[in-house]
Amino acid sequence: MPDITLPAGAVAGRRVAFTYHRDLEKAGPGQVGVITAIDTGQPASLRIRLDGSRSNLHVFPDYEGLRYLDEVGPVPELPMGSFKPSAQHPGMDFEYDGVLVIEFEDGDMVAITGDRARAEAAVATYLREQAGVDDEGDIREDLAELKPQYAVFEWEPEDAECAWLMHNATEGDEQAVRVHYLPAA
Template sequence: MPEPLPAQAVVGRRIAFTHHRDLNKASRDQHGVITGIDTEQRAALRIRLDGARSNLNVTPDYEGLHYLDEVVPVPELPMGRFQPSTGQPGMDYVYDGVLVVEFEDGDMVAITGDRAKAEAAVATYLREQAGIDDEGDIRHALGDLVDRDVFFAWEPEDADCAWFMHPADADPTDVMNVHYLPA
């Protein structure tokens, strides 16, 4: 049977959290909020770190968990369409202002309507991130870039991916022109 929860363990409590791998480092804690409590589990607390879209399950007495004084309403996860930026999970490569995303299946997208900028960003990504050094292979790949209108939408918290890219539909909200490179 799980141990009783400390009085500070309440939904909405702000917390500071250090991952186990960082406990002996002089790194700064990440902050977040307790989003749920399951008293039937040893890892009874569900916490969501600021800027994250998924919860971590932790024990109330975990040494890297520090309860802060503030209790706030649990913020809702953003859902629906959004404009991509480097602040979202899986979107961390930018070349000359163009965000390039590689999907799990190897497909890629350069988030720009400007073909020349898309080609430069994808070519640089292929060299620097994919390790392709044959310029002929890079030129061949760039020939496969397809101009598409799409939108990006957040998925529910427990989905396999935080977000998906969808073909544009009748709703013009957040539709953007991108250059897509199939695997």
């Protein structure tokens, strides 16, 4: 592959608009992000973190779906430590009546609320709509296993396997939130 010369606009901290290859034919400005680093190996590539993402894309500086914007500033720090979960965070994409429900890879689930009735309604809806459980008896059995507890959600480093982890906590722990936990059967 031939060497790629870095354009003058390719600097860490530059805001960019990025369009995935599959979307190049569609009208639209693309997703906005920032150049977090420049890899000068052969061939050179830019590391771009799209707004709202916790990982970098590796993009050739002359990629047709990349547009350099005028704004240049410091590379924003990746949030680390504890956080309060919301539907805007990665992996938290099911919400029922204001209650987030998360299913982990091992089948465990958590409803982020201290209110048992709201947790039951959210988990039951998740089981019906997302997990495809049709038997109301099975749903009632699962709901009986919901355990109230406190948890802390913490961001992981950028290249970690998961964007965040949930850890058990106790009442009064900083950033602890009340949840209802459903272990996998």
